[in-house]
Amino acid sequence: MSMNRIILLMVLLFVIEGAVMPWIIPAGFGHRIIPHFVFVMVIFSGLYSRRHLALILGVSFGMLQDIVYFGHLLGINAFIMGLMGYFTGVLLERRRSTIMMAISVIGFACLLYDSVIYFVYSVFRITNESYAWALIDHILPSLFLQLAFALACYVPVRKLFEGQNGVKPENDDE
Amino acid sequence: MRNKRMFMLMIGFIVCIAVIGFSLSDRKELSWPEKFLKDSAAYVQQWFYKPAGYIAGFFEDISNLRTIYEENEQLRLTAAAYSREKINYNFVEKENKRLQEELDFTVAQKAMYNYNYLIAQVVSVSNEANNRTLTINLGSKNGIKPNMAVTTIDGLIGLVSSVTPFTAAVTPITELDEASPTFNLIAVTIMGREDESFGILSSYNKETSRLLMTKIAEKDKMAIQDTVITSGLGGVYPRGLVVGTLESKQLGDFGLTYTASVELAASFDHLTEVFVVQVPELEDAE
Numbered sequence: 001m002s003m004n005r006i007i008l009l010m011v012l013l014f015v016i017e018g019a020v021m022p023w024i025i026p027a028g029f030g031h032r033i034i035p036h037f038v039f040v041m042v043i044f045s046g047l048y049s050r051r052h053l054a055l056i057l058g059v060s061f062g063m064l065q066d067i068v069y070f071g072h073l074l075g076i077n078a079f080i081m082g083l084m085g086y087f088t089g090v091l092l093e094r095r096r097s098t099i100m101m102a103i104s105v106i107g108f109a110c111l112l113y114d115s116v117i118y119f120v121y122s123v124f125r126i127t128n129e130s131y132a133w134a135l136i137d138h139i140l141p142s143l144f145l146q147l148a149f150a151l152a153c154y155v156p157v158r159k160l161f162e163g164q165n166g167v168k169p170e171n172d173d174e
Numbered sequence: 175m176r177n178k179r180m181f182m183l184m185i186g187f188i189v190c191i192a193v194i195g196f197s198l199s200d201r202k203e204l205s206w207p208e209k210f211l212k213d214s215a216a217y218v219q220q221w222f223y224k225p226a227g228y229i230a231g232f233f234e235d236i237s238n239l240r241t242i243y244e245e246n247e248q249l250r251l252t253a254a255a256y257s258r259e260k261i262n263y264n265f266v267e268k269e270n271k272r273l274q275e276e277l278d279f280t281v282a283q284k285a286m287y288n289y290n291y292l293i294a295q296v297v298s299v300s301n302e303a304n305n306r307t308l309t310i311n312l313g314s315k316n317g318i319k320p321n322m323a324v325t326t327i328d329g330l331i332g333l334v335s336s337v338t339p340f341t342a343a344v345t346p347i348t349e350l351d352e353a354s355p356t357f358n359l360i361a362v363t364i365m366g367r368e369d370e371s372f373g374i375l376s377s378y379n380k381e382t383s384r385l386l387m388t389k390i391a392e393k394d395k396m397a398i399q400d401t402v403i404t405s406g407l408g409g410v411y412p413r414g415l416v417v418g419t420l421e422s423k424q425l426g427d428f429g430l431t432y433t434a435s436v437e438l439a440a441s442f443d444h445l446t447e448v449f450v451v452q453v454p455e456l457e458d459a460e
Contacts, residue, residue: 011218015218015219015298016222017301018219018223018299018300018301018309019219019222019223019297019298019299020222020223020226021301022223022299022443022444022445023223023227023444024230025443027444028441028443029443030299030442030443030444031303031306031442034301034302034303035301064211064215065301065302067207067208067211067212068211068298069298069300069301069302069305069307069343070204070307070336070343071300071305071307071335071343071349072197072198072304072349073198073305074193074194074196075189075194078190078193079187079190114303117303117304118303121304121305124194126305126351127304129380130381133380134303137381139303142303
């Protein structure tokens with residue numbers, strides 16, 4: 001029940017990212033403020049649920065994003081989202097993180113995610129701007145959007161994932 | 175435990191590299207799971223994109239109310255100019271047809287510039303900074319093929335990069351890059367001097383948000399503020415699509431040719447309807 005709800009929420013966020021957010025972001029900032037709501041949810045699931053759930057959600061929704069918006073490369077989002085969700089889980093799933101902790105972890109995770117994607121793209125020579133410019137141009141502006149989103153949905157999402165944890169604790173060792 | 179985790183990480187990394195390698199290879203067509211996922215995602219996304227656009231458009235309209243009077247005046251002027259030119263155009267076109275008949279043009283030659291503009295709705299925009307792929311709701315069932323040009327009313331915005339039965343992915347022109355293996359170069363010219371000017375759009379500089387136009391001949395008389403349009407040379411991309419305005423011209427790297435920077439005419443935010451330009455099929459005789 002709760003798992004279905006999580007997946008439904010993630011799919012909804014995925015759709016909103018691609019179809020609604022371009023309209024909400026003011027004209028002229030379309031390429032600067034870029035939503036990564038699904039990624040924020042993956043980090044939340046690593047923080048408040050099990051790390052394996054975060055891994056599975058990260059890999060599957062990352063792959064979905066890679067395929068639906070296929071432009072140059074396939075599979076980076078899947079790899080990075082899965083990896084970062086998993087490691088957030090490894091580091092922090094046993095602690096009951098406070099809101100400050102959660103928001104700062106999400107902030108760092110978003111920075112890291114955007115930077116890793118930038119470096120992968122520059123390794124394959126798909127972009128050739130400098131990292132400093134990319135940081136100012138889109139990584140930092142989108143970080144604020146992600147943090148605002150994380151703050152706005154903190155309470156319901158934490159409840160959702162912690163409820164999920166309580167229902168099936170025996171699946172922990174799969 | 176630690177070793178197992180390390181091992182899984184390595185396997186994951188290898189799989190990731192393998193998938194990247196697979197996607198970088200020169201694929202003619204997408205595989206069926208990709209097509210299925212893209213089609214179903216686009217099916218859901220189109221319920222969201224259009225209503226969101228209407229709501230956003232409503233607020234934009236309200237803020238535009240003030241400028242509407244001036245815009246109306248301008249439009250009236252353009253309409254007057256249009257009706258004058260239409261008469262002229264009809265004469266020229268008839269003359270042109272008569273000459274084509276006399277010169278025994280083949281059917282293919284006559285149909286060469288009969289472009290078909292298919293109107294398509296944007297369904298979603300990618301949320302990656304370096305991959306701003308748009309999805310449109312026409313696909314191979316509607317006759318869309320890779321490498322077709324996509325424009326808005328303002329000008330060229332991109333090329334179709336891959337198609338599924340019901341959707342197509344459009345790579346925006348801002349991802350144009352000489353070094354990228356997936357992108358072809360677009361030949362352009364200057365409006366009003368179509369047979370004298372020549373250049374090639376080779377890359378987009380994201381830091382200055384200008385297109386770089388290279389291979390301009392030394393004696394080319396293109397001037398700042400000229401309108402850059404596609405020239406259709408090469409036969410892949412249609413001719414006569416507005417790209418932007420020329421902003422500056424400077425000597426190229428080796429001093430033999432000039433390069434110029436072009437400001438794009440189209441904007442990539444809040445796109446609703448785009449036109450896919452269908453070029454008539456040329457026979458493979460050549």
